[in-house]
Amino acid sequence: MEWTRLMVLDLAPGEVYAHTSGECEWIVLPLSGGCQVHCRALPNPASPEFEARGPGQSLGSGPEEFQLHGRDGVFSGIADFVYLPRDADAEIRSAAGGRFALAGARCETRLPARYGPAADVPVELRGAGHCSRQVNNFAAAGPGGFDCDRLIAVEVLTPGGNWSSYPPHKHDEHHPGEESRLEEIYYFEIAPHGDTPGLGYQRVTPSPVGKTDILTEVRTGDAVLIPDGWHGPSMAAPGHDMYYLNVMAGPGATREWLIRDHPDHGWIRGSWDGQDVDPRLPFSRTEDHR
Incomplete structure (x- = not known):
């Protein structure tokens, strides 16, 4: 990277x-x-x-x-x-x-x-229904966000059985006001169910300028490198909540997160109208002081 x-x-x-x-x-x-x-x-x-x-x-x-x-x-x-x-x-x-x-x-x-x-830390609930997820925008780009030079970083929490990072989207080209060129790393932790370790899946598909093509099982401690391509969904197996840390940066003169939805799947956003956010969200804000 x-x-x-x-x-x-x-x-x-x-x-x-x-x-x-x-x-x-x-x-x-x-x-x-x-x-x-x-x-x-x-x-x-x-x-x-x-x-x-x-x-x-x-x-x-x-x-x-x-x-x-x-x-x-x-x-x-x-x-x-x-x-x-x-x-x-x-x-x-x-x-x-x-x-x-x-x-x-x-x-x-x-x-x-x-x-x-x-x-x-601002907390945002995105999507609806089975596409619901929580985003902890601790170092997101934009007005009022935490000040960094190039680094953009957020946490995403997805209840078990839901699809996250969906619809598939990309940010591997620079188009002013429309899309920013950013590499991305996903670091995963998956909640177990009793003694059963958790698992999920990550998909990345080639874009017009990117060749990354991945469908991989992810478990706690795994990372997926995304230099380019359409990324999503991040699929949480039923019964296993999924966490991932997103780390992004790129060569643009402005630190911004501008994405382009996959043309075959962007319609899904319109289907969320009238749907409720998953009632399992948000996860607790209570931090363990020690």
Whole structure:
């Protein structure tokens, strides 16, 4: 992948992970558990000091620490997160242990390190009926969204038996005001049913400019790389709720998420009129403080 990056860390209690951001901006997102993030900006002659973006948000050239309360798991609530700028060193420490995603994107501008509280994450319900899903727009593009240079990242939660990322859509060409060119990574976690592990399926089909052609089973810990193509549906098996983290970035001068629906399937949006959103949504907003 040219623009997008993803790392998933499983940290034992007390374990520390040392991270260098390099040419990328990153968001540290707890998937389960909480953590402390220590960030130090590296010397950058072009930007020797960060500017303050609000109370407690000025880093200067010194270190900064952030406490992320986290959650029991991706289906139990929304998590705090931290933005790490490019050209910085960071340490991630978890007293109780847990799993943590680092979503990244190549970028040019170094923004301040910042804390994103769970309470401020916008939650959106999309679709209706068996196409219902929940989107946690913690780093979505657009007015009022969390400020990044190129990175766009959201969480999607789909009740078991539903189709998500539907109708199939794409964003692999640049058409001003209509479609933005963005790579995308899907990282999955699937809820088990008792002792039975969860599973789902992901489909990607070739587009006029893209060759990606995938139909794959996905389980917890799997990732699907989508450099191009029509992507969707993401199919949650009955009885197994599906979570995926979307990480997007591209070369466009404007950070925006503009998609084009597949011409054979876009009609499905009109069928949602008069249908109710799945009553299993939304999932809980209550985060596990630890």
